[in-house]
Amino acid sequence: MVLLPQTTLLSIVKSPVVSDRTAPPPNVLSSISALSPVVSRLILGSQDQTVRLLDATAPDRDILRLRHAEPIHAVAFNQDATEILTGSRDGIVRRWDSKTGELLGPPVCAGVSISNIGFSRDGSIMLAASYDQTARAWEIPQNQRQYLLRQGGICLLYT
Numbered sequence: 001m002v003l004l005p006q007t008t009l010l011s012i013v014k015s016p017v018v019s020d021r022t023a024p025p026p027n028v029l030s031s032i033s034a035l036s037p038v039v040s041r042l043i044l045g046s047q048d049q050t051v052r053l054l055d056a057t058a059p060d061r062d063i064l065r066l067r068h069a070e071p072i073h074a075v076a077f078n079q080d081a082t083e084i085l086t087g088s089r090d091g092i093v094r095r096w097d098s099k100t101g102e103l104l105g106p107p108v109c110a111g112v113s114i115s116n117i118g119f120s121r122d123g124s125i126m127l128a129a130s131y132d133q134t135a136r137a138w139e140i141p142q143n144q145r146q147y148l149l150r151q152g153g154i155c156l157l158y159t
Contacts, residue, residue, distance in 0.1 A: 036081040041098070043084055045072030051086050053098060064101040068092065074117035074128070085126055087114030093128045095140070108146070110136045 034043045040056040041063070051072055053064040066086065074087040083104060084096045091110045096103060116129040119140075129135040137147040 034075045034077055036077045037079060038081045041077070041081055043075040043077065043086075045075040045086060047071040049088070051075060051084070051096075053084065053101075064096075064098070066094075066096055066101055068094070073114045076118045078119040078123050079121060080123075083119070083123070085117045085119060085128075087117040087128050089113045091130065093117065093126065093138075095126060105141060108136075108138050110134075 033045070035056065036042070042054045042056045042059065044052045044054065046052075049068050049071055051064075051066040051068070052062050053066075055061065055063060066084075068086060068088040068090075070089040070092070072086055072088050074085075076085045077083070077098070078085075082098055084098050085093060086096065087093045087110070091112050091114060092107050093110055093114065094103060094107045095105055110128045110130050111134070112130045112132045114128050115131050118127050119125070120127065120137075124140055125137050126140055127135060127137045135149040137149065139145045
């Protein structure tokens with residue numbers, strides 16, 4: 001296991017044990033969402049493989065619509081809401097510009113279905129927890145230098 005440099009514990013996320021370790025338990029929510037910390041924006045990720053960025057005051061209009069090849073299981077904003085992270089059933093994590101919808105760096109693979117996703121507080125690291133009870137972290141902006149974090153079924157997310 002590689003330790004992240006100069007990190008402090010942010011939160012602990014308990015991942016469910018899944019028999020095939022590639023998919024969430026049955027009857028998981030058909031969509032997930034995140035509210036921006038600084039502007040009235042809302043991200044919706046869905047089983048139809050789309051990610052929608054909405055104005056929370058007028059949710060009937062899409063600001064952006066993004067696409068994955070598999071259903072979306074996790075979405076998150078960075079601290080200033082300029083970037084969006086998305087994670088899907090196939091284990092792919094993507095980082096997007098929240099104004100243009102452009103990909104920021106190459107997509108990365110967490111190996112198995114994503115259960116949770118986030119940015120470090122300073123925005124220098126993106127994190128993904130998976131249904132195989134592991135968490136991975138990548139340094140931004142290159143989306144390189146992957147770290148694997150694991151502690152007996154509890155995924156630790158660091159900042």
